[in-house]
Amino acid sequence: MAIAIRQLHPCFVGEVSGVDLGKPLASDEVAQLQAGIDHYGVLVFHGQDITDEQQLAFALNFGEREKARGGTVTKREDYRLSTGLNDVSNLGKDGKPLPADHRSHLFNLGNCLWHSDSSFRPIPAKYSILSARVVNPKGGNTEFADMRAAYDALDDEIRGEIEDLVCEHSLMYSRGALGFLDYSEEEKRMFKPVRQRLVRTHPAHGRKSLYLSSHAGAVSGMSVPEGRLLLRDLTEHATQPRFVYVHRWTLHDLVMWDNRQTMHRVRRYDQSQPRDMRRATVAGTEPTVAQQAAE
Numbered sequence: 001m002a003i004a005i006r007q008l009h010p011c012f013v014g015e016v017s018g019v020d021l022g023k024p025l026a027s028d029e030v031a032q033l034q035a036g037i038d039h040y041g042v043l044v045f046h047g048q049d050i051t052d053e054q055q056l057a058f059a060l061n062f063g064e065r066e067k068a069r070g071g072t073v074t075k076r077e078d079y080r081l082s083t084g085l086n087d088v089s090n091l092g093k094d095g096k097p098l099p100a101d102h103r104s105h106l107f108n109l110g111n112c113l114w115h116s117d118s119s120f121r122p123i124p125a126k127y128s129i130l131s132a133r134v135v136n137p138k139g140g141n142t143e144f145a146d147m148r149a150a151y152d153a154l155d156d157e158i159r160g161e162i163e164d165l166v167c168e169h170s171l172m173y174s175r176g177a178l179g180f181l182d183y184s185e186e187e188k189r190m191f192k193p194v195r196q197r198l199v200r201t202h203p204a205h206g207r208k209s210l211y212l213s214s215h216a217g218a219v220s221g222m223s224v225p226e227g228r229l230l231l232r233d234l235t236e237h238a239t240q241p242r243f244v245y246v247h248r249w250t251l252h253d254l255v256m257w258d259n260r261q262t263m264h265r266v267r268r269y270d271q272s273q274p275r276d277m278r279r280a281t282v283a284g285t286e287p288t289v290a291q292q293a294a295e
């Protein structure tokens with residue numbers, strides 16, 4: 001069966017049919033999906049009942065795996081998954097929903113804020129590949145915003161103002177916005193802010209994107225309040241309904257997105273019921289700000 005991609009939103013998002021992600025892909029299939037993710041920014045696949053190993057093998061068609069360390073407050077010995085996937089579920093090691101006051105749960109609520117994955121790393125993530133293993137009965141849609149369309153819709157004056165701006169990103173900013181403020185010394189070192197351009201150019205097609213994320217908490221050369229106001233205004237602009245696709249999950253959906261040209265967030269859901277989502281993350285290949293490379 002041949003791969004076909006149908007556009008789901010006026011700006012972006014392709015729904016892919018004609019592929020079984022549980023099997024190794026032929027090189028022309030990888031090339032078609034590569035062109036698809038470059039063009040659409042988000043690809044939606046249905047009916048992909050795959051194992052963690054198959055999900056990782058699929059991810060490795062598009063680059064190297066990004067390691068989970070540095071992106072969570074959950075200690076390695078408390079990981080539920082030992083397969084190398086990022087655990088984006090609300091479950092503990094015992095397979096049950098985490099208690100409402102559990103530190104990992106409170107930290108993970110930060111995924112409800114608009115973000116781009118790993119923008120808090122010196123070399124941020126390229127692709128995220130999220131598989132729905134248990135769908136929550138209430139809420140839990142994932143929303144995606146097209147940062148190219150959002151950039152294109154800015155007027156020339158603001159484009160000129162922001163072209164060369166650099167922001168500081170840290171997990172402590174996104175979590176801090178929800179009032180999660182207590183970190184160990186080790187976590188503070190791990191979550192040390194990194195610098196990222198505010199406008200980035202996509203290497204495949206050359207379109208510019210707003211590189212926003214709730215992890216951004218300061219703009220270099222601006223006072224903190226002035227910088228945060230600018231980031232808020234841009235985020236409000238970039239997440240208007242006309243730029244947003246809402247994904248309503250069904251079991252065994254798999255969604256792949258390009259973090260260099262989209263943002264996403266998960267909506268609140270019933271935390272007393274399981275939601276098992278597992279993510280394979282494809283590492284980025286270069287920093288967005290040259291001097292970051294030296295660190």
Ligand code: OGA
Pocket residue numbers: 088111117128130140141142264265266277279
């Ligand atoms: C992620 C993420 C959203 C979701 O996997 O990076 O933000 O729907 N997940 O769980």
Ligand code: MN
Pocket residue numbers: 111115116117264
């Ligand atoms: Mn995310």
